Amino acid sequence: MINKDVDLRKYIKSDLFRLGKGISKKTFYNAYRTNKTFRFLVWFRLARHYNILNKKRSNFVLSVITKIIYKKLSIKYSIDFPLTVNLGYGLKINHGIALVVNSKSIIGNNVMLAHSVTLASEKNGVPIIGDKVRISPGVVVVGAVHIGDNVVIGANALVNKSVPENSVAVGVPNRNILKKFDEFTDRFYYENF
Numbered sequence: 001m002i003n004k005d006v007d008l009r010k011y012i013k014s015d016l017f018r019l020g021k022g023i024s025k026k027t028f029y030n031a032y033r034t035n036k037t038f039r040f041l042v043w044f045r046l047a048r049h050y051n052i053l054n055k056k057r058s059n060f061v062l063s064v065i066t067k068i069i070y071k072k073l074s075i076k077y078s079i080d081f082p083l084t085v086n087l088g089y090g091l092k093i094n095h096g097i098a099l100v101v102n103s104k105s106i107i108g109n110n111v112m113l114a115h116s117v118t119l120a121s122e123k124n125g126v127p128i129i130g131d132k133v134r135i136s137p138g139v140v141v142v143g144a145v146h147i148g149d150n151v152v153i154g155a156n157a158l159v160n161k162s163v164p165e166n167s168v169a170v171g172v173p174n175r176n177i178l179k180k181f182d183e184f185t186d187r188f189y190y191e192n193f
Contacts, residue, residue, distance in 0.1 A: 014089035014190035037093040090190035
């Protein structure tokens with residue numbers, strides 16, 4: 001849980017690091033100016049911090065401003081990502097169009113979400129996404145499924161049953177393929193929690 005501004009900066013730095021260009025003021029301004037999903041994530045982190053995690057009367061103006069900008073960006077980019085989502089460090093959103101996430105979903109560290117991804121509840125069960133997970137375009141994750149660490153979910157898969165660690169989920173409904181990856185060492189993961 002975020003209680004200090006230092007933690008807020010750490011979350012934003014982790015999202016910036018995932019873009020693969022390093023962490024500096026210059027890369028932050030460049031990414032904020034040119035990358036719409038990073039811009040959305042910055043305002044999501046700020047709005048979540050001031051509206052959900054750090055509700056103080058002294059932050060009232062900041063909470064209103066951050067929530068307004070977050071909502072505008074959410075509508076503009078067609079990203080339905082509620083502030084109540086439990087989100088870890090280093091989220092990367094590719095393209096971001098038509099992204100829908102259930103408000104009670106739990107998303108781990110160093111997760112990548114592509115466009116047209118849906119994380120939906122079913123019978124009050126919500127998805128739990130582990131660390132270092134890549135969810136490809138068009139994926140629908142439904143119900144109380146647990147996706148383990150180091151998992152890749154192939155494009156247009158319907159995930160309605162849990163996926164073990166170090167595997168690939170493909171197809172409708174999903175089939176799990178246990179496989180070792182070299183892919184996970186090639187990505188920019190934020191490890192400085």
